[in-house]
Amino acid sequence: MLNRVLAGLRRTFAGRPEAPGTAMALLPAGKRIYAVGDIHGRHDLLRRMRDLIDADLARHEHDEALVVFLGDYVDRGPHSRAVLDALTEAEFPAPILPLLGNHEAMLLDFLDRPETGETWRKFGGIETVHSYGVDTSDLRAAKNLPAVADELRRAMPPGHLEFLHGLALTHSAGEYFFCHAGVRPGVPLAEQTQEDLLWIREDFIGSEADFGAVVVHGHTPGEKPLVRENAIGIDTGAYITGRLTCLALGTHSVAFLST
Numbered sequence: 001m002l003n004r005v006l007a008g009l010r011r012t013f014a015g016r017p018e019a020p021g022t023a024m025a026l027l028p029a030g031k032r033i034y035a036v037g038d039i040h041g042r043h044d045l046l047r048r049m050r051d052l053i054d055a056d057l058a059r060h061e062h063d064e065a066l067v068v069f070l071g072d073y074v075d076r077g078p079h080s081r082a083v084l085d086a087l088t089e090a091e092f093p094a095p096i097l098p099l100l101g102n103h104e105a106m107l108l109d110f111l112d113r114p115e116t117g118e119t120w121r122k123f124g125g126i127e128t129v130h131s132y133g134v135d136t137s138d139l140r141a142a143k144n145l146p147a148v149a150d151e152l153r154r155a156m157p158p159g160h161l162e163f164l165h166g167l168a169l170t171h172s173a174g175e176y177f178f179c180h181a182g183v184r185p186g187v188p189l190a191e192q193t194q195e196d197l198l199w200i201r202e203d204f205i206g207s208e209a210d211f212g213a214v215v216v217h218g219h220t221p222g223e224k225p226l227v228r229e230n231a232i233g234i235d236t237g238a239y240i241t242g243r244l245t246c247l248a249l250g251t252h253s254v255a256f257l258s259t
Helices: 002-013 043-059 080-088 102-112 114-123 125-131 137-141 145-155 158-165 194-199
Strands: 031-036 064-069 096-098 171-173 176-178 214-217 231-233 245-249 254-258
Touching: 031 043, 043 080, 043 245, 043 254, 080 125, 080 158, 102 114, 102 125, 102 145, 102 158, 102 194, 114 125, 114 137, 114 145, 125 137, 137 145
Parallel strands: 031 064, 064 096, 176 214, 214 231
Antiparallel strands: 031 245, 171 176, 245 254
16 A cells, blocks of 8 residues: 555656546545644744635645644744634634644753753754843753743743643654654654654665655755655754745645745
8 A cells, every 4th residue: 555655656746646536645535734844943934834724724625634744843033922812812714733743852951951951052052042031141051950840830821831731742644654753763653762863864765675654854954945755854954945845635636825
């Protein structure tokens, strides 16, 4: 089954979509899934992507739609708080399923173990703290970190903390498996560790293994989506490039939306 799905993907991305009635059912009938890559504090791009998804839904008949966010909502870009505001207020034309990214994990680690801020500040944590109106001078200097963590916790709406603690690690639908970073080759999908799902890179990107599903992921940025036989990567470095990418999946279709 998976090889037939992958063959359909190759034809689709080569610009030769299969004829109606012969395309593989990549998702259950009537279902559409929109997988959105790493946002990293670019609330402006998230608003534009919401409008693109809304317009795409209007063009396709469907019984059920879902927007899967692949993690990394915070850090690096300037408006992490605004991104979490949008995600917690469900400002989208379909139900959303947000997944945990390594940057959300670092934020939660900082709140629980402030000493980790010495590392987090180098990965975009300074921008996140600033977005909540908290002074960043001590975080920049890696001093008084417990006080910074306490101030950040007080500045964060309870809904943001509830959202972050409730993020799922993975989602499966049809022949697709969604996660933030990727999977460890040779390990069944149900047995993947959180460490790999959030952080893996080279061992996954360089693998030609059959993972048992087409893995849809972010985490590893590129100028354009990375389409391989066993995986599709959609992190296009939005916080730098201005290109936030979404993979739009239908029963017999695969396409990209981009800001």
